[in-house]
Amino acid sequence: MKFSVSSSELLKNLQVASGAIGSNPVLPILEDFLFGVKENVLTIRATNLETTIVTEMNVNADTDGSVAVPAKILLDTLKALPDQPITFALNDDNRAIELTSAFGKYKLAGEGPEDFPELPEEEDTNSITINTEILSKAINKTLFATSNDELRLAMTGVFVQIDFNKIIFVATDAHKLIKYTFGNISSDQAASFIIPKKAMTLLKNAISRKEDVELSYNKTNAFFNFGETKIICRLIDAKYPDYNAVIPVDNPNDMLIGRNDFQKSLTRINIYANKTTNQVILNINDGSLTISAQDLDFSNEATEQLPCNYTGEPMNIGFNAKFMIEMLNVIESDEVKLEMSTPSRAGILLPTEEEENEQLLMLVMPVMMSH
């Protein structure tokens, strides 16, 4: 195997793939990229056994072949080189790899490609095509709400529900819940699965705005294909909580308020809130919202008043300001609506304007005084 390629082009592709390399792999070979050259195309693969990234690029190849290459040393070398053509040559007898730049030669030891984990089989799959922009929006709006609690595995991923012509993305950490629905896909399927947070993060970083994404899935894996890159991830094998059951339907108290003003006010007030609970109190009366917080441990307190449009009973409800701010962050409309029923039940945060076929619903549980 021998080929030449632009050092910066190679680096760009390796950086995409390197997202799948874990920090403490269970097998030494998982610290490697798998290189395969065939007919002037270099295929790069990296995996942490849960998520695999495969990407292809054109090279000028003299001979075909494959080898596992230590990732860190190769990345470090390429990062330290100004853009230039480099050649990559493998000695098939001893798996020694020789890189040649304009400055000199670098040798590193490759490993046998046969030791690299196999790709999951793309068998019995169904597939749909999703617009890149929609997918990227869906990830941005949901990813932050996933849980880090390894004891509740299902919630550490994003739940994807394909329901014929619509696709729903759900994330929750049991305190807040985001549901993003896109209602204009073409599919004849109904299916659902949980994609690990890590894979979603990699996907978010790897997708470019150009092509649509083809999503194939079977019982165990999801395969995201876009352009020259493919991300394969093992699905989380757990039952997703029945999220629809916790979305309250009867919320007679509605507040309409400017998103930006609301968010900025929360940010200021949160500076004075208790650092563990981030509790801010929303006191809502006809036409006015008072946001306040206090931290008894330090005798800090703050209050601000904002105009709003309110219909309902006067309301005094506590929320985690950090959650609210994160949620307001992913809303695009200038005005938002907060629907509430009682101070001990979930509040629902909604944009007041949305693109056609899109629906965003965010749920957040209050922070209450107990005893």
Added chain:
Amino acid sequence: MDAFFAAVEQRDNPELRGKPMAVGGKDKVRGVIATASYEARRYRVTSAMSTRIAKKKCPRLIIVPPRFGVYKKISQQIRDIFYEYTDLVEPLSLDEAYLDVTENKRGIESAIQIARDIKEIIKAETQLTASAGISYNKFLAKVASDYHKPDGLTAILPENAQRFLDNLDITEFHGVGKATARKMERMKIFKGADLKNYTKSELGMHFGKMGAQFYDIVRGIDERPVDPDRKRKSISVENTFRDDITDTHEMIQELKSLSVKVAETLQKMEIKGRTVNIKVRLPDFTTFTRSKTYKDFSNDGPLIETTAVELFQNLDQEVTGVRLLGVGMSNLDNQDEPKTRQMDLGF
């Protein structure tokens, strides 16, 4: 109560009377003194001293094992006497309590008279002596009760309080342990009066939250009420071993069985906690504590167990032997102060 455990033993066994004796562990290597009789205190035998050292200070020292069942019964007897005067009784331990007698069931105006009465009844019913301290706040009352012992009765009246506090050794202040005392010495604080040379914020800077408290109490300000149902702030179980444990596997087994006991206690008291603590004391007495706080309250045995073991395994110190291991739970959900809680979606 004066030298409580020791006094009970001397009461019940005439042979111990008038002799230096102590209640505690007999073992020369592991034993620790719980309470020393006044005769033993003359030899500077104090509580928490290791039996080995106590024996060195007083070779004739007689060590008696504790009989907690008996002490508990007497403790209840004494508390019942307190309740004859007021319901505002805040027990600090088996043999100590704060009483708020501002309004009392007998309508006695003088707190000193009440103290005399109570001491007399205790003596008559238990043949044991107690020392009382009387003042207008908890801190002063406690200091007063320690002032004359045994069988003492000290009152610090408002007009004398400041002079008393000015002359009080800082080591007598609530919250001043060895480390704080050393720090204070460096700051030239030896007596209460020296504390007054520092502003509240300076003391706060040096001693954190306690600093502000020192500032107040040295000025006779202590607003803490006598709280009749003061709640336990933590539950812990620890074990000092006859011989140091050197086998890691055995340490972990021990942590597990301590965890089970903590869980059982919590479950019996129907309380939960959020913070799991461990305590590890090495053969050279170096002591580590580590804790992990969860978002949710729990009294689940397996959770305490795994957390305790995890905390132990994450100690940034190689542990080749331990003298003591302890497991505890704090941040309990029985506290009265309002707790704010992030609510869950009910999955």
